[in-house]
Amino acid sequence: MKNADKLPSEIINLANKLVNGTINTEEKEQLEAWYLNNATEIPVWELKNENKVQLRERLYQSISSKIEFVPSSRSKSLISFFAVAASIVIACGIGILLWLQTAQHDPIAKNITIVSNGLITKIHLPDHSIVWLKGNSKLEYPNKFSDSTRNVTLYGEALFEVAKDKTHPFVIKTGNYLARVLGTSFNIKESLETNSFKLTVLTGRVAIVSTNNQNNESAQPIIIAHGTEFEITGAKNKPRLMPAPIDEKVMILNGTEYDMNFENVAFSDVKNRVEKKFNVKINTGKTNYSNCFLSADVTDQSLENTLKVISAVVNSQYTINKNQIELIGGGCY
Structure with missing residues (x-):
């Protein structure tokens, strides 16, 4: 839109607050006073292949629905100004034309609920994290994560292998706690009925905070290495922080494909375990890998990192096409 740079940034911010419904009485009076002393042009839209009348009408309706009724002598002029100011905000922050063109192709994220029903149920999340849901548990997550965080809700027990992403924290709401990680693996077991909560960290670090204290600014998260x-255990008992027993780790991993530590394991067995964990199919063509044995630990590694290690051992190349993996060349003779 033309003449965008003529509006002070403070006025644009106030107009943005008006549109979002967050403006207070004093700010609204300030905005109205500025407008009464400053003439404003009707917005000029610089659009291509778009119906300008429909676009302008949509914006006017959006603005007018968010402001209180004022005397008719000011209503039209105020709406005209707010249309100008709001269009600047939208154009700078979102891109109104792009939004109009893509909104129908970008559906709102929907929540997905998975229940394990007494069996270990493996779930591949939209960010390629893997969750093994255990016992009679439930996991809720969106079919796509937001731009800022990756949020899920757990009821019961699950083993998490979170995909590493430093810019998008992974947050689990479970029982009376919030757990926050960037990319690590851990097991959570909670029960609101018995007021019990157990978190066992396998790799990396996990920060947890009680939801009873999350509104207390002085509350510090507990970092578990x-x-x-x-x-x-129990509402009256104090939490314990201690080294995880070996038998506890064994029990946590039982029935999952988390452990990917190979010690002189035949290629065919490695291939089967990788396929099962990541829900992929590895095609080797006519290349002979039957004499290959692998010794490598790719536990808590992504599919691509796992393939890099395997390819290095058997001297091959790989390609990924959705859930189809092609190994080319190399081999053991």
């Missing part, structure tokens, strides 16, 4: 277990 790998190989450590955080447990609380």
Whole structure:
């Protein structure tokens, strides 16, 4: 839109607040006073292949629905100004034309609920994280994560292998706690009925905070390092932080494909375990890998990192096409 730079940034911010419904009485009076002393042009739209009348009408309706009724002598002029100011905000922050063109092709994220019903159920999340849901548990997550965080809700027990992403924290709401990670693996077991909570960290670190204290600015999160277990049993007992017992780790991993530590394992077995964990199919063509044996630990590694290690061992190349993997060349003779 033309003449966007003629509006002070403070006025644009106030107009943005008006549109979002967050403006207070004093700010609204300030905005109205500025407008009464400053003439404003009707917006000029610089659009291509778009119906300008429909676009302008949509914006006017959006603005007018968000402001209180004022005397008719000011209503038209105020709406004209707010249309100008709001269009600047929208054009700068979102891109109104792009939004109009893509909104129908970008559906709102929908929540998905998975229930394990007594069986270990593996779930591949939209960010390629893997969750093994255990016992009679439930996991809720969106079919696509937001631009800022990756939020899920757990009821019961699950083993998480979170895809590494430093710019998008992974947050689990579970029982009376919030757990926050960037990319690590851990097991959570909670029960609101018994007021019990146990978090066992396998790799990396996990920060947790009680939801009862999340509105207290002085409350500090508890950082739990790998190989450590955080447990609380009963509402009156204090939490315990201690090294995770070996037998506890064995029980946590039982029935999952999390452990990918190979010690002189035949290629065919490695291939089967990778396919099962990541829900992929590895095609080797006519290349001979039957004499290959692998010794490598790719636990808590992504599919691509796992393939890099395998390819290095058997001297091959790989390609990924959705859930189809092609290994080319190399081999063991």
